[in-house]
Amino acid sequence: MSEQVPVQGAEGHRVDIFDTTLRDGEQSPGISLNTREKVEIAQQLGRLGVDVIEAGFPITSPGDFEAVEAIARSAEGPVICGLARTHKADIDAAWNAIKDAHRPRIHTFISTSDIHITHQLQTTRDDVKGQARAAVALARSYCDDVEFSPMDATRADVEFTAEVCAIAVAEGATVVNIPDTVGYTTPDEYARYLARLYELAPGLAGIRLSVHCHDDLGLAVANSYAGVLAGARQVECAVNGIGERAGNCSLEEIVMLLRTRSDAHGFDTGCETREIARTSRMVSRFTGYHVQPNKAIVGRNAFAHESGIHQDGVLKERTTYEIMDARDVGLDSNSIVLGKHSGRHALRDALEQLGFKVSGDALNEAFKRFKEIADRKKQVTALDLEAIVSDRLREGAQRYELGWFDVEASTRRAPKAHVAVTMPDGSTAEGESGGDGPVDAIFGAIRVATGVESDLRQYTVSAVTEGEDALGEVTVVLRAHERLASGQGVATDILEASARAYLRALSNALEGAAIREAEELTAEAATERATPGP
Ligand code: KIV
Ligand code: ZN
Numbered sequence: 001m002s003e004q005v006p007v008q009g010a011e012g013h014r015v016d017i018f019d020t021t022l023r024d025g026e027q028s029p030g031i032s033l034n035t036r037e038k039v040e041i042a043q044q045l046g047r048l049g050v051d052v053i054e055a056g057f058p059i060t061s062p063g064d065f066e067a068v069e070a071i072a073r074s075a076e077g078p079v080i081c082g083l084a085r086t087h088k089a090d091i092d093a094a095w096n097a098i099k100d101a102h103r104p105r106i107h108t109f110i111s112t113s114d115i116h117i118t119h120q121l122q123t124t125r126d127d128v129k130g131q132a133r134a135a136v137a138l139a140r141s142y143c144d145d146v147e148f149s150p151m152d153a154t155r156a157d158v159e160f161t162a163e164v165c166a167i168a169v170a171e172g173a174t175v176v177n178i179p180d181t182v183g184y185t186t187p188d189e190y191a192r193y194l195a196r197l198y199e200l201a202p203g204l205a206g207i208r209l210s211v212h213c214h215d216d217l218g219l220a221v222a223n224s225y226a227g228v229l230a231g232a233r234q235v236e237c238a239v240n241g242i243g244e245r246a247g248n249c250s251l252e253e254i255v256m257l258l259r260t261r262s263d264a265h266g267f268d269t270g271c272e273t274r275e276i277a278r279t280s281r282m283v284s285r286f287t288g289y290h291v292q293p294n295k296a297i298v299g300r301n302a303f304a305h306e307s308g309i310h311q312d313g314v315l316k317e318r319t320t321y322e323i324m325d326a327r328d329v330g331l332d333s334n335s336i337v338l339g340k341h342s343g344r345h346a347l348r349d350a351l352e353q354l355g356f357k358v359s360g361d362a363l364n365e366a367f368k369r370f371k372e373i374a375d376r377k378k379q380v381t382a383l384d385l386e387a388i389v390s391d392r393l394r395e396g397a398q399r400y401e402l403g404w405f406d407v408e409a410s411t412r413r414a415p416k417a418h419v420a421v422t423m424p425d426g427s428t429a430e431g432e433s434g435g436d437g438p439v440d441a442i443f444g445a446i447r448v449a450t451g452v453e454s455d456l457r458q459y460t461v462s463a464v465t466e467g468e469d470a471l472g473e474v475t476v477v478l479r480a481h482e483r484l485a486s487g488q489g490v491a492t493d494i495l496e497a498s499a500r501a502y503l504r505a506l507s508n509a510l511e512g513a514a515i516r517e518a519e520e521l522t523a524e525a526a527t528e529r530a531t532p533g534p
Pocket of ligand 2 (some may be wrong): 181
């Protein structure tokens, strides 16, 4: 491919990693992260060493605005980017959310494909040019770093897209991103498209070209790689490949492709790849999106060898069947081990080594939970600690908590569960229920105790580590309080983990509903202020 398309873009062999887990990734169906979770993920992305974090789309809701603002105020290393359509209100909101960042960027976009211009925007090509010009100019009046994207570019007329990109460059865009919005292009076609853009809009050679590929045909990483070979020096991607529909280019795959095959292409990123596994686990936990076992780089089996011949080879010499070292993606980080006699200091030190800064009440809470688990499990490993702390990090102020539960399970009688729940106002409520099985009975009893109707959408159990005394980790996705929310619970007993996960999901739904109510009240108040009195 590098022979077909000469590299024409920016100088240098460093490819910037633009992470859009918190924006495009969060647009995946069923994902709804709260501000605390987003800030936590952004901090981990900082440790991973990404260059840009697209923290959200601030105009879409006050909740999104608040999260982008919180990330902008807390993140130190990466550029913090806010997304905006070409509307003035969007750009104003994006700027207001990111303006406190050390390195802010506004990312504005408008479609250049006729399909979008005719059917979605219902406007004309001339209007698109005008909107792109005004948007980039306005964004540049606020911020020195402005990215422009011609959305659905790969299905658009290349001549028209080049005209719009040239306008963006003339107005001062510092990055131009060419999205394959619907995951339609192929590596060779994309490379030719970018080469043609460079010819038609020579100004692109003076700025950073970026690629943003969706995975509808499973080509997001291949297309992004083709884009790099064609001159792009920024790849937009998401952890675990999450994103709209089939998702985005997977961050871990493109980063390891650039690192592992640097011999073939000469490119690399600034990522600390040993943080990849932890980042993947965190995103998976917080989003409730599990990683398939055979997923490249971060799947459970990505470094597992099943066949005797392979095992034999790897035992003799790792490189016989491994092109990467699991340690380079952070899959060896299970060396920290605590036991039931470990104290608060040891826990805090271990958590710090894992990248969690916990003190005060949060440390007390984590310690309490650690003790409960250490009493039942001989050794608490780094992976266990990470699961316990992530579980705690998800908690908001408004929450339902598990008091206790009794469950009767037998193959001869229908199961019965009795639970006690601490309600958000601090009172205790009890409920009893039968069910199809013990988990179903517990969930039914929680519904009776809380009085909240909820609809279970997803239930998954996995083990945090290997071995017989592994902690069970349960993820629940449910719909309650008119919100889709996920929750996670960790315990040595999967029934307990299930009850905790269910209550955590209910708490997240409650918190989401409270935020929405506050947003509606603010919107109503704004409308009243704007409506002239009688
Ligand atoms: O897929 C897409 O086109 C996008 C743009 C907003 C860059 O996500
Ligand atoms: Zn996208």
